[in-house]
Amino acid sequence: MSSTSNNDNDAIEHPQSIYSAWSDSLKPAIEKLLNGFSDGLIFEELFRITYAMVLGNHGEKLYQNTQQLIHKHLVEKVRPKLIELPLAEFLALLKLEWDKYNKSIIMIRDILGYMNRIYVPVKNLESITDLGLRLFRDDIILFSTRQRCFMYALLEVIANKRRGELIDGTTIQEMSHFFTKFNVQEYNLCNEEFETLYLQHLKEFYQSEIEKLLIENIALEYINKIIIFINEEIQHVIFYFDQSIEQHFTQLLIDEFITKHKTRLMKMEKSRIYPMFELNQYD
Numbered sequence: 001m002s003s004t005s006n007n008d009n010d011a012i013e014h015p016q017s018i019y020s021a022w023s024d025s026l027k028p029a030i031e032k033l034l035n036g037f038s039d040g041l042i043f044e045e046l047f048r049i050t051y052a053m054v055l056g057n058h059g060e061k062l063y064q065n066t067q068q069l070i071h072k073h074l075v076e077k078v079r080p081k082l083i084e085l086p087l088a089e090f091l092a093l094l095k096l097e098w099d100k101y102n103k104s105i106i107m108i109r110d111i112l113g114y115m116n117r118i119y120v121p122v123k124n125l126e127s128i129t130d131l132g133l134r135l136f137r138d139d140i141i142l143f144s145t146r147q148r149c150f151m152y153a154l155l156e157v158i159a160n161k162r163r164g165e166l167i168d169g170t171t172i173q174e175m176s177h178f179f180t181k182f183n184v185q186e187y188n189l190c191n192e193e194f195e196t197l198y199l200q201h202l203k204e205f206y207q208s209e210i211e212k213l214l215i216e217n218i219a220l221e222y223i224n225k226i227i228i229f230i231n232e233e234i235q236h237v238i239f240y241f242d243q244s245i246e247q248h249f250t251q252l253l254i255d256e257f258i259t260k261h262k263t264r265l266m267k268m269e270k271s272r273i274y275p276m277f278e279l280n281q282y283d
Helices: 002-011 015-034 043-055 059-082 087-111 113-122 128-141 144-162 169-181 192-215 219-240 243-257 259-268 270-279
Strands: none
Touching: 015 043, 015 059, 015 087, 043 059, 043 087, 043 113, 059 087, 059 113, 059 128, 087 113, 087 128, 087 144, 144 192, 144 219, 192 219, 192 243, 219 243, 219 259, 243 259
16 A cells, blocks of 8 residues: 555656646546546545645645636536526526535545545645535525525525415425535525515515504504414524524514504504513513
């Protein structure tokens, strides 16, 4: 093993050898995996090449080349499939592309195993798994022309569930896990833009009922019904994200559907609901 490693290491000492090792072996192998194929690849040989490159102090070049290759694949191969896709088909194809991509990243991680274990931690770099997650998030989900489509597609699923339509539970559960995966480092998919779009859709959905309750001048009944629908709505939202957003979204909905109408409600029945506003308690 030592003799083989030393020979491989010696063979990849010179710049031309580095270029050949990447362009002739690793690059086509990684491209093949990203396209969903692995037949004909000898993983032990590919691992030895990456092992020798890291031992030869070419870990930086190997990491950068891999990152650029994955980014190029996502931008040139995956992104075009999603552009201008009908909303109803967007999430299904997105999930399909993610599943295929995730499998390829696992195999790429195995090829780059030595670099991932030795070079990456020392240089404080993202692991190959986290790198793959972030690139998919940045290049596909958060790509400016697709981000709103992703959000609208998610809002449409929530709206369908709100209307009582039957939705495949397995699909929903998979999507929930899918979203959780993308909480890589500090970014959260449940951001300010999503909140704005979500509130807009929610107001449109409940607009007629809310106006009817306000016109009928029954403040306490209004608050009681709003609290019921807020509790139901929060369950829809945390199903797709996680429990940590419950308090924030509850306050968001209370501000939108109760606090915003505070003056109008207090004029209706001041003596009965004034203490609620004073204590900021609506349970």
